Amino acid sequence: MQEDKLTLYGEQFNSRFLLGTALYPSPRSMRDAVAAAGCDIVTLGLRRQNPADKDGEAIWDYIRQSGCKLLPNTAGCTSAKEAVTLAQMSREIFDTAWIKLEVIGDEYNLQPDPFGLVEAAATLIQQGFKVLPYCTDDLILCRRLLDAGCQVLMPWGAPIGTGQGLLNRYNLHTLRTRLADTPLIIDAGLGAPSQAAEAMEMGFDAVLLNTAVAKARDPVSMAAAFATAIEAGRQAFRAGLMHKRQTASPSTPTVGQPFWHQKKP
Amino acid sequence: MTLFLIRLSGKHTEVSINHVLSTDTSGVAGCLMTTSNRPIAIAGAGLLGRLLAWQLLRGGHAVTLFEAGSLQQPAAAAHTAAGMVAPLSEAVDSEAAIYDMGMASLQLWPQWLQALQRESGENIAYQHNGSLIVAHPQDSAELLQFHSDLQHMLPGRGGFQWLDDRAIGACEPDIGAQFQQGLLLEHEAHIDNRHLLQALLGEIRRLGGDCREHCTVRTSAHAVDTPGGRERFDLVIDCRGVGAKSQWPGLRGIRGEVLCVQTAEVTLQRPVRLMHPRYQLYVVPKPGRHFVIGATQIESEDRGAVTLQSSLELGSALYTINPAFAEARIVEMSANLRPALMDNLPKIEVREGLLLANGLYRHGYLLAPVVVSHLLALIDGGELAFAATLGLAQQGENCRAG
Numbered sequence: 039m040q041e042d043k044l045t046l047y048g049e050q051f052n053s054r055f056l057l058g059t060a061l062y063p064s065p066r067s068m069r070d071a072v073a074a075a076g077c078d079i080v081t082l083g084l085r086r087q088n089p090a091d092k093d094g095e096a097i098w099d100y101i102r103q104s105g106c107k108l109l110p111n112t113a114g115c116t117s118a119k120e121a122v123t124l125a126q127m128s129r130e131i132f133d134t135a136w137i138k139l140e141v142i143g144d145e146y147n148l149q150p151d152p153f154g155l156v157e158a159a160a161t162l163i164q165q166g167f168k169v170l171p172y173c174t175d176d177l178i179l180c181r182r183l184l185d186a187g188c189q190v191l192m193p194w195g196a197p198i199g200t201g202q203g204l205l206n207r208y209n210l211h212t213l214r215t216r217l218a219d220t221p222l223i224i225d226a227g228l229g230a231p232s233q234a235a236e237a238m239e240m241g242f243d244a245v246l247l248n249t250a251v252a253k254a255r256d257p258v259s260m261a262a263a264f265a266t267a268i269e270a271g272r273q274a275f276r277a278g279l280m281h282k283r284q285t286a287s288p289s290t291p292t293v294g295q296p297f298w299h300q301k302k303p
Numbered sequence: 304m305t306l307f308l309i310r311l312s313g314k315h316t317e318v319s320i321n322h323v324l325s326t327d328t329s330g331v332a333g334c335l336m337t338t339s340n341r342p343i344a345i346a347g348a349g350l351l352g353r354l355l356a357w358q359l360l361r362g363g364h365a366v367t368l369f370e371a372g373s374l375q376q377p378a379a380a381a382h383t384a385a386g387m388v389a390p391l392s393e394a395v396d397s398e399a400a401i402y403d404m405g406m407a408s409l410q411l412w413p414q415w416l417q418a419l420q421r422e423s424g425e426n427i428a429y430q431h432n433g434s435l436i437v438a439h440p441q442d443s444a445e446l447l448q449f450h451s452d453l454q455h456m457l458p459g460r461g462g463f464q465w466l467d468d469r470a471i472g473a474c475e476p477d478i479g480a481q482f483q484q485g486l487l488l489e490h491e492a493h494i495d496n497r498h499l500l501q502a503l504l505g506e507i508r509r510l511g512g513d514c515r516e517h518c519t520v521r522t523s524a525h526a527v528d529t530p531g532g533r534e535r536f537d538l539v540i541d542c543r544g545v546g547a548k549s550q551w552p553g554l555r556g557i558r559g560e561v562l563c564v565q566t567a568e569v570t571l572q573r574p575v576r577l578m579h580p581r582y583q584l585y586v587v588p589k590p591g592r593h594f595v596i597g598a599t600q601i602e603s604e605d606r607g608a609v610t611l612q613s614s615l616e617l618g619s620a621l622y623t624i625n626p627a628f629a630e631a632r633i634v635e636m637s638a639n640l641r642p643a644l645m646d647n648l649p650k651i652e653v654r655e656g657l658l659l660a661n662g663l664y665r666h667g668y669l670l671a672p673v674v675v676s677h678l679l680a681l682i683d684g685g686e687l688a689f690a691a692t693l694g695l696a697q698q699g700e701n702c703r704a705g
Contacts, residue, residue: 063396063397063398063647064397064643064645064646064647064648065645065646065647066645066646066647067646069645086601086603086610086612087601087602087603087605088603088605088607091605093558093603093604093605094602094603094604095604096555096556096602096604097555097602097603100645199580199581253448255452255455
């Protein structure tokens with residue numbers, strides 16, 4: 039098989055597993071989990087860390103030492119204006135134009151606000167940002183984000199932190215088939231490695247998660263488990279999954295069996 | 304007689320603990336229990352510094368206590384804290400060793416507080432009647448997860464039981480009926496921390512401790528550098544928390560914010576912890592019908608005032624526990640930094656003429672008695688039951704009795 043790299047905004051990555059850096063029992067367990075996951079990209083939020091005065095420097099430095107590409111996010115922002123301001127601060131602090139854009143529309147299930155998201159994405163792209171928007175699985179929203187200039191989309195599997203897996207397979211399948219050339223990363227809602235494998239088998243380009251690893255009893259082992267599942271799912275997708283069918287098809291030829299025993303279903 | 308040997312890794316020097324207290328241990332071959340009146344400096348008058356100074360003075364040592372801020376109005380995290388001693392609740396988010404150390408502290412606190420009362424007449428409120436964990440029905444998964452984590456972390460140990468709404472009402476009549484299930488954690492206590500800090504200061508002074516406030520220092524082997532110059536001691540003990548950051552790589556502050564309210568309308572017998580997918584907040588009853596609600600946990604060294612977002616989180620947690628809190632008076636809102644190392648575990652470092660203790664994170668009252676006991680054991684001899692967890696084992700071929 040050909041070399042299989044993930045390409046986002048012209049940059050190539052070996053790993054298709056993006057990990058969040060929040061909620062771990064300690065920074066050390068976070069770094070160990072990132073290493074076990076073999077990630078090339080980690081995401082970090084700074085909304086509540088008083089970034090204007092760089093008060094999160096101690097932990098940011100520790101995350102930098104992981105050697106991964108840093109993808110700052112705008113978690114906790116509820117309007118386009120807040121998200122744009124935070125993105126600008128992130129660019130200055132981390133010296134990167136990449137931003138995982140979150141504009142939250144509902145406080146309880148942290149559902150993205152599609153309208154604020156498109157508005158913020160358009161503004162940021164005009165300012166030279168490489169925007170990776172966290173969005174719902176709505177096709178029209180995804181198209182609008184592409185129209186705004188996003189080159190990567192991050193539809194949810196389920197609301198953040200719920201561990202529900204791929205809630206709307208029909209919508210996700212639609213996105214995959216209709217936006218065949220756009221890198222699509224399933225972001226949020228995955229609780230088990232099997233769910234990540236399923237996303238990869240469906241042809242999604244990568245998976246981003248946090249809670250399922252960080253809140254596991256053993257985050258390092260869980261990171262390794264997800265990494266294995268994501269690789270398996272990707273390999274299966276590339277190998278070509280068989281279609282489900284009704285008729286049993288014996289993998290052993292039935293030579294020697296009289297034809298009158300072969301009943302129709 | 305006990306001699307502790309500690310080999311400092313990487314330095315290839317064997318430092319026996321008699322060296323910690325400098326020279327002239329002649330005749331006592333490493334047992335320092337008799338070397339009283341040797342001048343010891345303690346940097347940092349937080350919980351660790353005060354407990355340690357008090358115990359050393361009681362043991363007959365001469366102690367000088369340096370504090371960068373005010374002694375009456377401490378800037379220490381221990382002043383801001385809610386003063387919970389909660390081994391079960393805290394073990395779930397850390398490790399079993401924290402539970403073991405916490406259980407040891409639960410044994411030590413009553414003994415120490417009795418001694419403090421006997422000697423000073425100060426009666427510090429300390430209640431060991433458990434804590435209650437509740438979650439709203441829509442967040443019941445959090446409670447189930449917490450329970451299964453407890454069982455996994457502490458198999459067969461027990462100490463916690465499910466309560467239904469009637470049982471919750473029976474043990475905490477003022478908890479709202481909206482909580483249909485909860486967990487009672489039996490082995491948890493809470494302490495009137497501010498009264499304790501005051502009482503310890505009084506005893507330190509009464510016992511002749513030399514207290515220097517508003518005095519920012521740097522510590523090194525046998526020496527403390529103050530704005531007025533270098534002062535020499537037989538031993539320096541650094542427990543400055545986040546204040547020691549420039550001298551301890553990997554030490555960081557984690558912002559925590561608390562709210563203190565007063566109301567006569569609600570009575571709680573014990574701390575109540577509200578489980579929520581995004582934050583865990585607790586309400587701790589304090590004397591004078593005060594309640595401390597805490598605490599946020601933010602990876603930031605921002606010491607600025609409490610944010611509106613945090614005050615909303617803290618306030619709504621309180622309101623949902625009982626809407627009668629709505630008319631409570633806000634007495635105080637404060638923010639502070641918890642000192643933590645990158646593994647969020649406490650650590651004692653032993654160097655020539657210098658002991659450093661730090662990284663108690665959000666477990667100050669849970670771990671302080673154990674950490675102080677270990678510091679005392681390193682100085683005067685005694686058992687080092689948690690040497691490995693406190694990082695002492697890694698510093699040499701363990702601390703071993705000889």
